Amino acid sequence: MTRTQARESARDILEIIPLVMRTIAAELRSAGELPAPAHFGLLSVLSARPRMLTDLASLQGVSLPTMSNSISAMVERGWVRRAAPEGDRRVVMIEVTATGRAALERVGRCAEAHLADVLAPVDLPSRRRLQAGLGVLRKVFASSASAPAARRRNRHGRRPYVS
């Protein structure tokens, strides 16, 4: 891909993705189902099988503390459970509860209903294009998320402003 093409795709992504995010978040919020979009993915992953915190964090591409906090929030909602595995007492396995599965099911239907509204006017060819584009995004970003960023901390003491 040429530099020009990368730039074009970059602009599109930076413009469109946040819009989609906001729209989805607003829909879920107004529906009263508040499991922030992030939690949905989490429940999906965990419903396949339990995972340890570190794995979850790297799967979702977030830091460990963030994942720890997210899980705490979900524990409070009763969606997941922190379990101690046999061997290594440092690790915490996260499991979905029955409540969590129900929530996943409910949110899935809710999101489906709302997305169905906005996707309704989409004809079949467009839908195929959508799916194909999403597939490309998945492939590209799923692989890059596993390598969480080579964290070069702040080039030249560029502190975040302050006046």
Added chain:
Amino acid sequence: MTRTQARESARDILEIIPLVMRTIAAELRSAGELPAPAHFGLLSVLSARPRMLTDLASLQGVSLPTMSNSISAMVERGWVRRAAPEGDRRVVMIEVTATGRAALERVGRCAEAHLADVLAPVDLPSRRRLQAGLGVLRKVFASSASAPAARRRNRHGRRPYVS
């Protein structure tokens, strides 16, 4: 689009979009260019021409207070300016400053560079699929964002100022 198809697309969107968001945000953050993704779009819109707050809010699909706060943050960074127009002294026009244009330019290059990394392995057909998919998303969500959820509950006589 059938219900099944909608559900499939919904799952994909809910899984992929947040991932992409996080990845992009992480890239910008680690590069020290902190203009949160939302601010980038804002600068883009404003660099075309000044806008009033209300228009910005509805263009981006967020509430007025949210936009007001975002603009305040950007004003502190020196990227935009609140200007009073001629006619109506209630409105506030937001204009990009030279600093803001420079920041936009810089962030654009930065995002381009980082996205170029992850998009590098994408071949031409896949890139076309990506663009096509983004186009569909844009069309679908741009129109639904303009109608931010029918949340006017102040229909009749519900006076805002109780005394």
Added chain:
DNA sequence: CGTGATAACTTAGCACACATAACTATTAGG
């Protein structure tokens, strides 16, 4: 001309998803 509704913003208070830095607890290696 006043008076009350409406429009455009701002402020205040809240929730959450991120981050880093700095801790605790456990395990592994010497």
Added chain:
DNA sequence: CCTAATAGTTATGTGTGCTAAGTTATCACG
């Protein structure tokens, strides 16, 4: 044992979103 590495948690701060409740300016109308 003692140290280094690993797994999580807590503390703190920022960004982004919301609603509710002001403030100020404009307009419509009697």
